[in-house]
Amino acid sequence: MIITRKIEFSASHMCRNPALSDAENRELFGLAANPHGHGHNYVLEVSVEGAPDAVTGMVLDLKELKDVLNREVVEPYDHRFLNYEVPPFDRVIPTAENIARDIWVRLEPELNRPGRQLRMVRLYETPDLYVDYHGEETCST
Amino acid sequence: MFHVTRRYQFAASHRLHSPALSDEENRRVYGKCNHPYGHGHNYVLEVSARGPLDPLAGSAVNTRLLDRLVSRQVLEPLEHRNLNADVDWFGPVVPTSENLGIEICRRLKHNWNAAFSGEWPRLEKVRIEETPRNIFEIRADEVE
Numbered sequence: 001m002i003i004t005r006k007i008e009f010s011a012s013h014m015c016r017n018p019a020l021s022d023a024e025n026r027e028l029f030g031l032a033a034n035p036h037g038h039g040h041n042y043v044l045e046v047s048v049e050g051a052p053d054a055v056t057g058m059v060l061d062l063k064e065l066k067d068v069l070n071r072e073v074v075e076p077y078d079h080r081f082l083n084y085e086v087p088p089f090d091r092v093i094p095t096a097e098n099i100a101r102d103i104w105v106r107l108e109p110e111l112n113r114p115g116r117q118l119r120m121v122r123l124y125e126t127p128d129l130y131v132d133y134h135g136e137e138t139c140s141t
Numbered sequence: 142m143f144h145v146t147r148r149y150q151f152a153a154s155h156r157l158h159s160p161a162l163s164d165e166e167n168r169r170v171y172g173k174c175n176h177p178y179g180h181g182h183n184y185v186l187e188v189s190a191r192g193p194l195d196p197l198a199g200s201a202v203n204t205r206l207l208d209r210l211v212s213r214q215v216l217e218p219l220e221h222r223n224l225n226a227d228v229d230w231f232g233p234v235v236p237t238s239e240n241l242g243i244e245i246c247r248r249l250k251h252n253w254n255a256a257f258s259g260e261w262p263r264l265e266k267v268r269i270e271e272t273p274r275n276i277f278e279i280r281a282d283e284v285e
Contacts, residue, residue: 017197028198030205093199097143128148129204137142 002119003059004047007069009078011086012039013094037081042099043124044073046107050116060116072106096125100133108135143201144265146189147208151216154181155224155236179223184238185270186215188249192262202262210256214248238271245269246279 014037015029025033032038046069050059080086082094092098100123111118124130156179157171167175174180188211192201222228224236230244246267253264264281271277 015199017199020197028203095198095200097145097194097200100143130146131201132144132146134142134144 001051001059002047002049003062003065004045005062005065005069006043006045007066007074008041008043009074010039010041011077011080011082012037013082013089014038015093015095017093037083040125042077043127044069044103045120045122045124046103046111046118047120047122048111048116049119053115060111060113065111068107068110072110073103096123096129096131097133099123100131104133104135142191142193144189144191145200145202145204145262146187147202147204147211149186149188149211149216150183151186151220152181152183153219153222153224153228154179155241156180157235157237158225159235160233179225182271184219184241185273186211186245187268187270189265189268190262191265195261203257206256210249210252214252215245238269238275238277242267242269242277242279243284246281247284250281250284 013032014034015032016025016035017028020028022033046065048060048065052059076086082089082099084090086094088102089098092102100121103123104118104121107121108118119134121133122130123133156176157174158167159170162170188207190202190207194201195203218228218230224231224241228236230236230248231240234240246264249267250264266278266280268276268278
């Protein structure tokens with residue numbers, strides 16, 4: 001069984017690769033390369049897979065999941081400029097893909113327990129763009 | 142591996158009417174979708190692609206390239222059109238959302254390499270909401 005909890009945070013970012021020129025950044029990232037940054041209302045869905053506990057009837061306590069998400073994601077990310085205030089984005093470009101992966105890395109040790117595991121992180125940068133990350137997967141056909 | 146999904150919208154009309162069926166059979170099979178002058182929807186299209194991170198961009202899918210591809214191949218030909226009268230994709234095929242989804246998926250797959258020249262990203266699936274309650278999903282490996 002998979003259970004999902006949804007949270008939101010608002011943050012600003014810009015997408016620039018310091019190894020590239022202004023023109024190359026503009027070509028690659030478009031408006032997202034604007035040097036003073038811009039913001040999004042990010043929506044995050046976190047899915048955990050497991051079987052309901054025989055006694056509690058729960059895969060995990062959603063209150064516990066809420067606390068983990070607040071501590072590991074909302075507190076560090078919310079109302080921050082990711083590039084300047086939230087490592088590793090001082091050196092990793094805060095694209096939706098990299099943010100999804102950073103969230104996965106933060107959450108996996110907090111959520112994986114015997115009988116349950118983090119299954120998916122879905123990060124909406126806008127209602128029209130989202131990234132699903134399931135942890136490291138080989139890129140096969 | 143990342144799975145990136147982009148959501149688009151277009152408005153179009155269609156009429157479900159099969160030349161292989163009599164008028165009465167068409168009315169029975171398609172009901173109000175067979176009304177003679179057609180009807181419209183605000184279609185929502187989701188296009189998903191998958192791949193590893195491009196180290197230069199820190200992203201798996203360049204959404205600007207994806208937007209350009211989808212605009213050219215799908216949104217521009219379909220936006221504010223009548224699928225039966227204005228769009229030559231269907232021939233005798235009835236423009237149900239099943240067939241529309243298959244055709245969109247096929248067009249994106251055929252033109253994919255012109256937009257994304259490398260091995261990655263690859264088209265993963267297409268999902269169409271004909272209305273918020275009727276949803277059709279086609280994996281890229283289901284079409285030629």
